[in-house]
Amino acid sequence: MKEPKPWVKPALELGPLLLFFAVFMWKRGETVTLWGQDYTALVFATLVFIPVLAVATLIQWKLTGKLAPMQIATLVLVVVFGGLSVWLNDPRFFKMKPTIIYLLFGVVLGYSLLAGKEWLRLVLGEALPMDAEGWRKLTLRMTLLFFALAVANELVWRFMSETTWVYFKTFGMPVVLFVFLMANAGLYKAHALEKTDEGAE
Known part of the structure; x- marks a missing residue:
């Protein structure tokens, strides 16, 4: 398996978090309406963050053939707790x-x-x-x-x-x-x- 370029791994790990921050700052203080439901900036940023993190983790696994236990645990907890925040709007x-x-x-x-x-x-x-x-x-x-x-x-x-x-x-x-x-x-x-x-x- 070809080793990815040195910048790829940090970009995949930090990219979703920085996107989360950017979306939150973009919508901070506003209400975002989706599917008839009003969301705060934090919940909306979480909604964006979950699939982006999942895709980034999948890409890293495809490129390297492995994931650290910390990455797997983080993804699972983000999906569970982030999903609860979006689902319950809390x-x-x-x-x-x-x-x-x-x-x-x-x-x-x-x-x-x-x-x-x-x-x-x-x-x-x-x-x-x-x-x-x-x-x-x-x-x-x-x-x-x-x-x-x-x-x-x-x-x-x-x-x-x-x-x-x-x-x-x-x-x-x-x-x-x-x-x-x-x-x-x-x-x-x-x-x-x-x-x-x-x-x-």
């Missing part, structure tokens, strides 16, 4: 979706840590070759991060404006995850398999 379900996703990831990683499993290595092992202790530390840190993000999402959508939540979802969460991964550079270096093979601690 944006709260979609706002709760990140909370459910991060709680799910936190619980799964927490269980893997307690059970002595290295599930995170199965997902990131090719990109980050580390020893068992490195994966244990990274799993613990990511578990705490996901629980913190779940709490943060609840606080933002319940106590701040809808626009603030959209900014937080579109830009805040990805930036936090990026900063987290960069902040753990020392961990990756200290537990790299190459150093282990050379006898380094």
